[in-house]
Every structure is written in structure tokens, then in C-alpha cells.
Amino acid sequence: MAATGGVALLMASCWAAAVLAAAASLNTSPVRFRAGYMLLFGGDNLARSPNGRSVRLRLDARTGSGFVSKSAYHHGYFSASIKLPDDHTAGVVVAFYLSNGDVFPHNHDEVDFELLGNRHGHEWRVQTNVYGNGSTTRGREERYLLPFDPTLRRHAYSISWTPTAIVFYIDKKPIREVVRVPSMGGDFPSKPMSVYATIWDGSSWATDGGRYKVDYPHAPFVAEFSDFVLGGCPVGHGKLVGGGRRRSSESAGCDVAVMTAEFAVMTPAKRAAMRRFRRRNVLYTVCHDLHRYNGTVFPECDDADGTARGDFHKWGESKRVSPSRRGYTKQQEGHVDVEDAAGGRPSTWPVGSLRAD
Numbered sequence: 001m002a003a004t005g006g007v008a009l010l011m012a013s014c015w016a017a018a019v020l021a022a023a024a025s026l027n028t029s030p031v032r033f034r035a036g037y038m039l040l041f042g043g044d045n046l047a048r049s050p051n052g053r054s055v056r057l058r059l060d061a062r063t064g065s066g067f068v069s070k071s072a073y074h075h076g077y078f079s080a081s082i083k084l085p086d087d088h089t090a091g092v093v094v095a096f097y098l099s100n101g102d103v104f105p106h107n108h109d110e111v112d113f114e115l116l117g118n119r120h121g122h123e124w125r126v127q128t129n130v131y132g133n134g135s136t137t138r139g140r141e142e143r144y145l146l147p148f149d150p151t152l153r154r155h156a157y158s159i160s161w162t163p164t165a166i167v168f169y170i171d172k173k174p175i176r177e178v179v180r181v182p183s184m185g186g187d188f189p190s191k192p193m194s195v196y197a198t199i200w201d202g203s204s205w206a207t208d209g210g211r212y213k214v215d216y217p218h219a220p221f222v223a224e225f226s227d228f229v230l231g232g233c234p235v236g237h238g239k240l241v242g243g244g245r246r247r248s249s250e251s252a253g254c255d256v257a258v259m260t261a262e263f264a265v266m267t268p269a270k271r272a273a274m275r276r277f278r279r280r281n282v283l284y285t286v287c288h289d290l291h292r293y294n295g296t297v298f299p300e301c302d303d304a305d306g307t308a309r310g311d312f313h314k315w316g317e318s319k320r321v322s323p324s325r326r327g328y329t330k331q332q333e334g335h336v337d338v339e340d341a342a343g344g345r346p347s348t349w350p351v352g353s354l355r356a357d
Contacts, residue, residue: 026257028077028231033067036230040066040196045220054226057199059092061216066198069230072100074192075255076232077263079158079169082115083224084124086151089117091214093202094223096157097129098193107134109189111166113157115150116143116206117221124150125283126157128168130178133186140187140298142176143284145321147277154226160263161189161232163255167266174274175281176305177266183299192235199223233258278306282321289316 032052039046042065045058057065080096097112112129123145130140148155158169166189168176180188199221203213214221233254258264266274286293287301291314303309311320 026231028229030227030229033228036069036228037067038070040068054224057223059199059221060219064198064200066196069195071234072192072194073232074235075161075163075258077160078195079156079229080197080225081154081156081227083154084115084150085221085223088120088215088218089221090119090207090212091201091203092117092221093200093206095198097196098159099196100191100193104191109191109193111159111161111189118207119212128176130166132189135187138187140286144281145283147281156227162259162264174270175277179300181299197225275306282307284316286316290314
């Protein structure tokens with residue numbers, strides 16, 4: 001019995017040591033570009049700063065550009081500060097996201113920030129997507145206005161991904177939480193993913209359902225990235241083939257470290273800030289789209305997040321928030337609240353291309 005107790009104590013000590021080691025290695029400080037990332041495509045359109053702490057991606061008539069993390073990760077906190085191109089940017093898409101589509105082309109996972117350009121004088125939009133196990137036909141998309149001009153300076157876009165929840169942050173304020181519930185099944189991203197950043201031509205859908213294309217006489221379109229944070233549980237790419245990584249006390253300890261980190265804990269203050277953002281800025285949510293999904297209920301949706309059913313039309317678009325009723329100017333950043341209904345109409349395009357009037 002004493003021997004058994006000694007073994008249990010030793011195992012507990014080893015587990016505690018693994019958790020502490022993982023917590024110590026969970027570094028959320030910014031890294032230099034070359035330390036964490038490598039070119040994905042469009043090498044001529046990627047320019048690094050002399051100190052290696054920022055990168056410019058350019059879209060022109062020849063190609064866009066992008067970069068990808070050198071490691072894949074199984075949970076963590078990933079962030080980049082981004083300054084978007086201004087003037088006429090219709091059709092331009094700037095994305096910061098997690099994906100494993102290169103390894104699992106038929107059942108990939110993906111967690112996205114997609115920043116969608118617009119016509120001159122119209123606002124950029126941001127869209128978040130969550131796909132698990134190839135669930136692109138059940139895309140969990142949302143779209144928002146931004147309460148600031150994203151072309152004036154850099155703003156931080158961050159993703160917290162744990163075994164139990166995904167939280168999207170802008171400037172360290174949560175804007176969306178997707179909690180894993182059993183009835184989601186494989187729709188919750190669960191396989192290791194790499195971190196990507198790209199700029200590309202989304203003329204077919206990004207602005208007014210493809211009505212407004214990228215206007216290349218306005219090119220080049222340049223997006224600036226900096227403050228690269230890769231605070232996750234790294235996985236060698238070779239271990240991804242065949243369904244995921246091997247579990248170990250070290251990897252499990254990293255999950256514990258991730259789940260107890262500040263970025264993963266939704267405090268009452270964070271939830272209140274998220275509700276305020278969502279009431280003021282959500283243009284579309286899949287949670288209230290009865291038209292596209294024929295009444296399908298997404299189990300993780302919760303009116304308590306600030307998006308009450310009565311504030312949305314049956315096609316998922318907000319009655320309260322409208323681009324024609326609120327916004328920022330070049331001279332002033334900030335909220336312009338809409339307290340009464342702004343109206344709306346059905347969208348005839350897929351959710352990935354909602355109207356941008």
C-alpha cells in the first residue's frame with residue numbers, strides 16, 4: 001500500500017512539474033517575424049521591417065501575399081496588430097486565422113478573422129468564422145462594424161482557443177465567445193492548426209456580394225502586421241498526419257496552462273464589455289439566421305451574449321445596427337450608438353457576402 005501511495009505521489013509530482021513547465025513556456029510576448037513565421041506565398045509582395053518586428057503584405061494585379069507559422073499548435077493564444085489599407089478597398093480581404101487545411105483537406109478546422117474592404121467612404125467590416133471537421137456548410141459566421149477606423153493605426157486581433165471555448169478579441173476586448181457544448185460534435189475545432197495571415201482578392205463575394213470588385217488602379221493595397229504573439233502548445237507538423245498529436249503529460253499540462261491563462265478566463269467584466277460591443281456592432285449572426293439554415297438551432301448560441309432574437313431579422317441581419325446610421329470618420333474614432341431600430345432587408349447572397357450598403 002505504501003509503495004502504491006509513493007507511486008501516486010510521484011505521478012502527481014511529475015504532473016505538477018509538467019504543468020508548471022508548460023505554463024512557463026506559454027509565452028504571450030511578441031516575437032520577431034523570422035522566429036515564428038515563414039513565407040506562404042507572394043514573396044515579392046512581403047516586406048519585413050529592418051528589426052524584424054513588423055511585416056507589410058501587398059496585393060497588386062499580379063498576386064497577394066501571406067505568411068504561416070513555422071509550428072502548428074494545439075490550443076493557445078494567437079495575436080497580431082494590423083493596420084489596413086485605406087481609400088477604395090472593395091474586394092480586398094485581409095485575414096488572420098488558424099487552419100489545418102493543408103493537412104486535412106477534407107475535414108479541416110478553421111478559426112478566422114476576415115477583414116473585408118469596401119468602397120471609398122464606406123467602412124471596413126470584420127467577419128469571424130468557426131469551422132470544425134470540415135463543417136463549412138454549417139459555417140458559424142458573424143459580421144461586425146468596427147468602432148474605429150482600422151486604416152489610421154494598428155489594432156490587435158487575437159484568438160484564444162482552448163479545449164472548451166474560442167474567444168475572439170479586438171484590442172484585448174472580447175467580441176465573441178464560442179463555447180464547446182456536447183451537441184456540437186465535431187463542429188468544434190479540435191485538431192492542431194497553424195497560424196496564417198494573408199491579403200488576397202475576394203472580388204467574388206467580399207463587398208456587396210461581389211458587386212464591387214478590386215479596383216487595381218488603386219493598387220497596391222498594403223496591410224501592416226506587427227506584435228506577433230504565438231502563445232500556444234506547439235506540435236511538429238509530422239505529428240499531424242493521421243489524426244492529431246500524441247498526448248503526453250507535457251501536452252496535457254500545456255492545455256491546463258492555456259485554460260487557466262488570463263486570456264482564456266471570461267470574467268464578469270469581460271462579458272459585460274463583450275455584450276456592449278455586440279449590441280453596438282454586430283451586423284449579422286448565424287445564431288439568428290432562420291432563412292439560410294431553415295430554422296436550425298446552433299447549440300452554442302445564447303441571447304445573453306448581447307444579441308437578442310428580437311433585435312435581428314429572420315435572415316440574421318441586425319435591426320439595430322446599420323452602416324447608414326453609425327460609423328467613424330477620418331478625424332474621430334469612437335462609438336456612435338444606435339438606440340432605435342435601423343431596419344433592414346433580406347440578403348440574397350450567402351452569409352460570406354452580406355450586403356454592404
